[in-house]
Amino acid sequence: MNVRKALAHVCLIAASLFFIVPFIWMLSTSLKPREQIYSFPPEWIPSPVMWSNYVDAMSYIPFFTYLNNTVIITFMSTLGVILACPIVAYSFAKLRWRGRNGLFITTIAVMMIPGQVTMIPLFLLFNKLGWIGTPLPLIVPAFLGVPFFIFLLRQFFMGLPDSLMDAARIDGAGEFRIYAQIMLPLARPAVLAVGLFQFMASWTDFIGPLLYLTNESSYTLSLGLQQFQSQRGSEWGLMMAVSTMMTLPVIILFFFLQKTFIQGITFTGIKG
């Protein structure tokens, strides 16, 4: 038994190296002076440690503007998802109304359609609305619901007993209050997971900003990094510094909400 566990550790450590070494390399490169970056075979320890790479990178691209844009888009779209998806999902799961099942089946069907199919007409629609060059195309749709999230939350609400609602109804509570004060708090873990998914999707989104943000002043970090790459593609120290700063917030968030992350992913995998 012990031999087996030792063997397992060997495998796991080897795999861990594969997953962790690129991070260390990223960090190490981001702190290296240029001469050391272009040394072969590669060296691991930066000397001298160039904290100035971070300063240079942040001053070369308007880092804080991009960060600000990214935070706004991420926050707004996550807010939108959290406001819209649970209430719609609740309606699908717990309220009885004409056309509900038909609409739910349509929602599932829509989920299967690749985004590329609607990409072009959506671009043209936003274009007509005059939203190209603004973050609106990346925010407004979230307020009207995302099919995958609605589906997930609906499955969750289905698992909650009806008796709670019935009891509240007898007490004379209004429908909205039943949702907001009784059912929604019970769905907290699922809502949190969905919020996290949206946060990740927004934070890392590339094609959306690429399509809709024309003006440099409204760029997100993803676009900023790509812009940096096309301008100064050989300045690996600076690029690794930007990459590190872009990844760090997500990793910090992960360490705080690790359980929610894992639960959420497990949930999609098993129920999906």
Added chain:
Amino acid sequence: MNAKKMSVTLLAVILSVAIVFAGCSNSQQSGGSTDASGKTTITFWHAMTDVTAEAVEAVIADFEAKHPDINIEPTYIANQGEGQNEKLLAAIAGGNPPDVAYFDRFEVGAWAAQGSLEELTEFAAADGINQDMYYPFAWNESSYQGKLYAVPTTTDSRLVYYNIDHFTEAGLDPNNPPSTIAELEAAAEQLTKKDGKRFERIGFIPWYGQGWLYGWGWAFGGDFYDPETNQATANDPKNVEALQWIADFAQKYNVEDIAAFTDSQGTGAMDPFLSGQLSMKVSGPWEVSAIEKFMPDLNYGVFPMPTPTGTDHTTWSGGWSVVIPKGAKNKEAAWEFLKYFGSANGQKIFSDISKDFSVIDSVNEELGFKEDPILKQFVDILPVSNNRPVMTQGSLYWNELAGAVENATRGNGTPQEILDQVTQKVNNELAKE
């Protein structure tokens, strides 16, 4: 809670969200505006970095000093005008374009045909801007069907840069650089140092830098377009010969090893010619200012792109221009800037810093380009220089030819097959109009 009250609340929430959004959308205009003090702000998109960015800043500063009522807001857009114009096109389509854009001149025809640029003929006539001011090819490229759509700013030409110290070290005569293709190949071989798959130094890479097929095709005596019939002629036998030579070169040195070499290189100070890892490189006059900035001690010279016979050396010229995208909001102020940028004054400031050639001959003379031993050779070849075909599918043709070189060097089809396909594809698109 009653239903009515809730609907009202919901409606209020939706409305206020909508108002906030509408507010955002208005403050995000990319087009310029006029503020209360009567000062007009015009937006200007460009893709200039390093030295050229400094040059354009100087032009803007001088323009603003002379036009206190106009304020220019430059915005860097990555790769804009270099065959990747999706941002600009999207902005035009969205009805919210910048007032001025810096634009690769060879694409003016295609964009004008699409109706994406404002016509400038009347502005030019009113302000006495005419073709006598500029090199003829620069004016041609700025016009489409007899109407003006751009004001030309710079031009260039292409020569082969060579590292004199490398030549001496390898036992080549630096005063007598290659003139024929055979001599070029021999020199490249002598200069190359390869250790296993790794190049310590590489003599020459035909397609690196500015080694586009246009240049080699013309050097081999081929041509790319017949304006009489409006047909692309990429499969001209001479072009095929040129591509064959490039493909053979790729095979001889192993294209994947060359790719490993070029992919590890950078720009600016990390450019392999500057860092002494590449002995010869096709490039334009702008390389001179880069060398001055990053590697002032580099001992180098230039020679015309070799030809099979060693005679009839030629090159090609491109260059930039400024345009007003369709739907720009401050056309008058934008035109003032275009006019200034294209004037002898603006050109002098820009070209002095960037070392890009002006499209005005007297400016090049005044800036001493004709006396500088290196730059002189770039200017001297201009009379026999070619320009890319003025056609509506210029961008497609460019992309296809670039792809042709990639495919030929990687051995995906013979040069004849590849160029036949390019010809057919471009002619199909030309026929659709």
Added chain:
Amino acid sequence: MQPTESTPTLKKNKEKSNYYGLLFASPWILGLMLFYAFPLLSSVYFSFTSYSILQPGNFVGLQNYKDLMNDDLFWKSIYNTVYFAVFFVPLSIIFGIALAMVLNIKVKGMAVYRTVFFLPTLVPHIALAVLWMWLLNPGFGLVNGMLHSIGIEGPAWLGSETWSKPSLVFMSLWGIGQAIVIYLAGLADIPQDYYDASDVDGANWFQKIRTITLPLLTPVIFFNLVMGVIGAFQQFTLPYALTKGQGSPANSMTFYVMYLYDNGFKFFKMGYASAMAWILFVIIMVLTAIIFWSSKRWVHYQGK
């Protein structure tokens, strides 16, 4: 019981329920129409026109579809995409399951390992692309550096026509943490009784995996297979960022959606790109249908 009273109440309740149901679902009804139904229908229409964003274009019937059939780059992009899917999806399943199984031995520090495996999935795709460009840099990258130290001269990776797609598979495998977590949950769902029973029968480790673990894991494998195939066909950000939108070298990295994007937003051939989108939809539907159909033969649900 007072039937005379209960009927109107019931009716009233039903109306009320209808009202709230619709009201609560109303954002999505609006969203569905605005951001899904309408674009979907117009996309069908566009695919039959020569619409380009600046010019209205004409109705051209099936011309876009016919042109696509003769478009070499279209076929090349399908080849590249299929190549990626064929290598990446099975490899991700094999490695994902293998690592999840080792983790499931419940060794010490399992949470730490799980976190380490999961971390790469948190890296934004664009940063992932930049990071791997640097790792795979032929001259100064870590991968070739390590190969060099064991006496191998590494290839040009992303600059090599042969190695560019394997490089992409390799860096995509770096991000399989999410799948690992799902497999892990699937493994945890397998009741210990089954293993205990087979211990009694004297089954060895390999037999247990073959007869218990894998069959009971098939629903999860099925889920990851479907998601993996769909994801592989929608590959965009990585190859786009790695090649600066060029698909180089020699179009070996031009993936389906990249070519679709080029046609739509670089050349503004909206009709052509819409036709491509619909072909993609059909491909994905057919593949999903095949997987679903075949699943009857190999997916085992517990308790059935």
